[in-house]
Amino acid sequence: MLHSKLGRVMNLVYYHSVFFALMGTTLRIRSYKKTIRLDKLSRTYLLYSLFTSAFMFLNIYYMVPQVLLDSYIKYNIVLQLNFVVMVFLRIMSVLCCYLTIWLKRRKIIKLYRNSLIYWKRFRNIMDAIVNKQELKDLQISLARTMMQEIMVLYAAFLFSALVQYQLLNVVNKRSLLAFSIRLIHFLHLLAVKMAFYGLLILLNHQFVVIHLALNTLHKKKVGKKWKAVRSIATMHLETLQLARSIFRIYNVIHTTVFINMFMATMNILYHAVQFSNKTIKSDGWGIICGNGLIFFNIWGTLMFMEMLDKVVTSCNNTGQMLRQFNDLPSENKTLQRELDIFTMQLKRNHLVIKICGLVELDKSFCLSFIASILSNVIILMQFDLRRQQQPNHPQYLTHLIRNQSDV
Template identity: 40%
Template sequence: MLHPKLQRVIRLNYYHLLSYGLMATTLRFPRPNTIKIKRQVSHGYLLYSVVIIGILLIEIPLMIPSNIFDGYMKSSFLLQKSFIVTLGLRVLTILGNYFTVWRYRKDIINFYMDFFRIWSTHREMVIRLVGLKSVKRLQLYLGKLLWRNLCVIYGGGFCSFIVQYQLLSNVTEESFTLLLARFSHIILFIVAKIGIYLTLSLLNHQFDIVQLSLKALSKQQTIPKAKDLHNISRMQRDSFNLAQRLFRIYDIANATVFLNMFAASVNIYYHAVQFSNKSIKSTGWGLAFGNALIIFNVWNSAILMNMLDRVITSCNDIGQLLRLFTELKLTHEFKMELELFANRLKCQRLVYKICGCVKLDKSACLSYIGSVLCYVIIMMQFDLREKTQRIERHNYLSHLDRRH
């Protein structure tokens, strides 16, 4: 049972992942509001994913133009190095995502199977407590968030494509092939982030349903039943385990995506500095799309961090809702179940750390933006030093010519 708008956006995200071979298995939509998962993936689809990764890796050399040091990067050592680092991180992103899908294929299938099993098990209880309209309203909200995320991601990708087209000194067959290769990698990066958004939305759905169920149970006119609280506790426990499994499975893939996002942000802002000081020539349209690219980049980073923080917060704040039952008339059995639920929540705190090192939450978004700006300032200082040395060298050679 899914809201039609949520199912449509899930289906669209699914086709994105399917087209790039990033699905562990295939889905079926037999009826308007149902989704079925195949436990086994076809050998043809596995072969298709191998072909896709082969094409993406073959495109890497095509993305390096023969005149790489003769274009707009000729006078900037940092632009040349950042281009090489960006290519290396793209290779790392490709390998990280496809390694995750191939290595943890059974775990990913079991994750989606368990998600739908948990929802189907507790669906009748949730509808009885919360009401069908409230569930549909939540699903409609999540569907709108996914649609908005798609628009922001594709807006940033389109602006990136236009800016890279503007940076071409002359449009030739080689440069057009290079641009198409870069565009295919931009789409891969978009699809990888779509997968992150989709899985985070599923977890967000589960924890929000738990919160709505607890609020509805506390507002009942009759004495709340211990069995309902027990079922809600089970749903929260299973959802918490799903979140931990998801973070563990996609740890490497997410780490490569975040690294790519960081490098891309530094590269975008440094190019913006070069455009502003006229080191790179551009037209009015190029500046307009460049400014739009900066806005979409910041917006996209904030959306991703906010979605991740929302999942973690909605999970960890469930314990606060148990205070709603303190002033109610409760049975002894309900009090015992409530105490067990509260004790377990004290020991279960959802935390996500990339490779066990960097903790990701809302404050990490500000640290992320601050680190990007710090790296851009450092690159600007190196660039200024390089230009100063170039001017001093030119003046010194001119002075020697005049003496001779």
């Protein structure tokens, strides 16, 4: 049932999560045998998780000293504040991520077990109702989308590493250590993003499968359709509950992901402004790497928002798929009753994703997200222009003091 391409891509996401200790326990995924099962939680993995979380938190200290002495941010208060905010966000991200894993470990393991039970329960429904070729095409498409997101994330990581290396004022042991720690934290955030995107891929897969099942059921001229409709309604309700559980348990982590995406994009665009007005010196390779970083960072953000919107839309638009059953004869009262129950279930249950219960993640949020980034960059540009009009160079201050003394 699980295509080998999608299985290999999800294995890649899984190994990233295991490496950075983002899992509650280890899993065993074998797509060619169509099995997914939980492995026993071992003490070795718990010790590894403790070591990884402590390492990611304590090494933040080594990011700070060398970067604050770099010449390109030494006389720019905005860049210094941006750096302080980014370090603070890294601390919050690491704390929120690993505290969630440790404090909610039982809930996370229970979520894994419920997902496994869910997968086994509705596998027969998909095999019996959904067209095999349509299911194969869907999984191949999702595998390509997931692989594309992974490539975009790693491309952004590569260009970010090149740009940060070029910005090093002095290459020595301390600067290289700070540079390496920054790359490790970048990879950690990349793994968190990848895991979040993988969850969205799986949820979108299940909701689209429900749509395919309804389309196939409408075309088939067989009896006892009401049993299939009842099974699909149960599948939709449990998928919705599973999605709510995922977003509720990982709510804090997802919040830090969006805040980091916001600040990182704003910081990248403001650095681009500094490169364009020659405040930060760069050569041709620096400009190419900077443009690549901007391109892949924005591309990855847009793909993230698009998949998030697809999950919400595919869940809440299932009612539109039921309208095609209106052209069926109304003689089968049992089928009509099951359709009415399914319709009422859809009206009462909508998937709403919120950040900390405050901000709803929908299309308007995506537009506001991009608009807020651009607005903040423009505001920072105004401060930068004002700073250039009122220079703070030591020679300028000395000349100004002499003029005042002569007067």
